[in-house]
Amino acid sequence: MIDMLNQLLTEHFPDYSDSAWIILSVAVCVIAVVADLVARSTISQLMKQAEKTKILWDDVFLNSFSRPALFLIWLAAGYWLIQLFEQNFAIEVLGEDNPLPKLVPVILLAWSCLRFLKRLEQVLVMPDRMKKPMDPTTVGALGRLLRLIVSIIIVLIIMQSYGYSISGILAFGGIGGIAVGFAAKDLLANFFGGLMIYLDRPFKVGDWIRSPDQQIEGTVEDIGWRQTRIRTFDKRPLYVPNSTFTNISVENPSRMTNRRIYEYIGVRYDDSAQVLEVIKAVKAMLRMHPEIDQQQTLIVNLDRFGPSSLDFFIYTFTKTTDWIRFHEIKQDVMMQIMQIVEEKGAEFAFPTTTVHLSGELPELVKESEGN
Structure with missing residues (x-):
C-alpha cells in the first residue's frame, strides 16, 4: 500500500519534497475514513436484510x-502510518521480528x-426467536465455559x-495444580x-427453592x-456456596404440579x-368445584374422636x-364448608370441659346456696 502510493507520487510529482510523507499520511487517513463509511453502510444494509429472514445465524454473525x-x-x-513514520525518520517502531502484526488477525x-458466543447466549433464551428457548442457566454456564476456553x-x-514455552507452562500447571488443589479445595x-x-x-434462575436441612428458602x-x-421472602440476599448443595436436600x-388442601x-x-x-x-362440593383437580387424590372422611369434637x-x-x-381457592372451599355445616343443622365444636360432681359435694353446694 505504502509502496504503491510512493510510486504514484514519484511518477506524477518527481520533485516532491521530503515532507511528502504528510501527504501520504493524509491519503491513508482519507482511505480509512472512506473504507469505514462504506463498511458501515454495507453492514447496516446487511443487518436490515438479516432481520427480515427467519434464519437465526445471519444476524448473530453480523452482530x-x-x-x-x-x-x-x-x-x-495505523500500521501504514507507522510504516510511513519509520521510513521518513528512520526509526524502528515495530521491527521486523515483532509478532504483533501477525497476532492482530488472531x-x-x-x-x-x-462476541458471537455472547450474542448467541442471548438469542438462545429468547422466546420470540426460538421455538423452544433453552434454559438460561444451562446456556449461561456453557457460554461462560466456551468464552473461558477461547x-x-x-x-x-x-x-x-x-x-514463551507453552509446554513448560502446561507442565507447571499440571504440577502446580496439585498444590493449588490442596490450597483451594473449598474453591474447587x-x-x-x-x-x-x-x-x-435441580433448580434454575427464577425457581423458588428451600432446604429442610438448613434455613435456606427463597x-x-x-x-x-x-x-x-x-x-x-423478606427481600434479603442469601449467598450460598455451591458446595453446600452437594451435601443437603x-x-x-x-416444579410442583398442584397445591394441596389438607384441613x-x-x-x-x-x-x-x-x-x-x-x-x-x-365431598360432593369438592367434586363439583371447578378449581379442584379431579385427577388427583380426593378424600373426605371422619378421622378421629377429638377431646371435644368429631x-x-x-x-x-x-x-x-x-x-x-x-389461597383464594382454599378460602372459597372453607367458606362453602361453613355453609354446608350450617345447612345440615350442625355446629362447629369449641373446646369445652365437662365437670361431673359426685358424692356429698352437690348437697353441700345446695346448703351453702340456701344459707
Missing part, C-alpha cells in the same frame, strides 16, 4: 463480526468469537508468539458444586461458579347424626400452583 471488521480498518491504517478473530487459547498463542468444591448444578439442574437470582445468590416447590374440621358430639350428611355434602378431614389438590390464587 459479532461487524465491530472487529471496522476496528481492523483503523488498525490497518486477536480480532478471538474477539469476534467471544480466552485461554488466545493467551497461549500470544505467549508462544513472544517466545464450590466450582464442581456449581458444575453439578448446571448438569443436573428465589434463585443467580448461579455463579462459586456461589448461588438467593433472594429470601433441596426442595423445588416451583381438619371438627363438629360437636351433639351433631353426630348429621356428620355423615355433612361429609357427603362436602373430626373429619379434607385432602385434595388445586389445579393452580400460584400461591395467591391457591
Whole structure:
C-alpha cells in the first residue's frame, strides 16, 4: 500500500519534497475514513436484510463480526502510518521480528468469537426467536465455559508468539495444580458444586427453592461458579456456596404440579347424626368445584374422636400452583364448608370441659346456696 502510493507520487510529482510523507499520511487517513463509511453502510444494509429472514445465524454473525471488521480498518491504517513514520525518520517502531502484526488477525478473530458466543447466549433464551428457548442457566454456564476456553487459547498463542514455552507452562500447571488443589479445595468444591448444578439442574434462575436441612428458602437470582445468590421472602440476599448443595436436600416447590388442601374440621358430639350428611355434602362440593383437580387424590372422611369434637378431614389438590390464587381457592372451599355445616343443622365444636360432681359435694353446694 505504502509502496504503491510512493510510486504514484514519484511518477506524477518527481520533485516532491521530503515532507511528502504528510501527504501520504493524509491519503491513508482519507482511505480509512472512506473504507469505514462504506463498511458501515454495507453492514447496516446487511443487518436490515438479516432481520427480515427467519434464519437465526445471519444476524448473530453480523452482530459479532461487524465491530472487529471496522476496528481492523483503523488498525490497518495505523500500521501504514507507522510504516510511513519509520521510513521518513528512520526509526524502528515495530521491527521486523515483532509478532504483533501477525497476532492482530488472531486477536480480532478471538474477539469476534467471544462476541458471537455472547450474542448467541442471548438469542438462545429468547422466546420470540426460538421455538423452544433453552434454559438460561444451562446456556449461561456453557457460554461462560466456551468464552473461558477461547480466552485461554488466545493467551497461549500470544505467549508462544513472544517466545514463551507453552509446554513448560502446561507442565507447571499440571504440577502446580496439585498444590493449588490442596490450597483451594473449598474453591474447587464450590466450582464442581456449581458444575453439578448446571448438569443436573435441580433448580434454575427464577425457581423458588428451600432446604429442610438448613434455613435456606427463597428465589434463585443467580448461579455463579462459586456461589448461588438467593433472594429470601423478606427481600434479603442469601449467598450460598455451591458446595453446600452437594451435601443437603433441596426442595423445588416451583416444579410442583398442584397445591394441596389438607384441613381438619371438627363438629360437636351433639351433631353426630348429621356428620355423615355433612361429609357427603362436602365431598360432593369438592367434586363439583371447578378449581379442584379431579385427577388427583380426593378424600373426605371422619378421622378421629377429638377431646371435644368429631373430626373429619379434607385432602385434595388445586389445579393452580400460584400461591395467591391457591389461597383464594382454599378460602372459597372453607367458606362453602361453613355453609354446608350450617345447612345440615350442625355446629362447629369449641373446646369445652365437662365437670361431673359426685358424692356429698352437690348437697353441700345446695346448703351453702340456701344459707
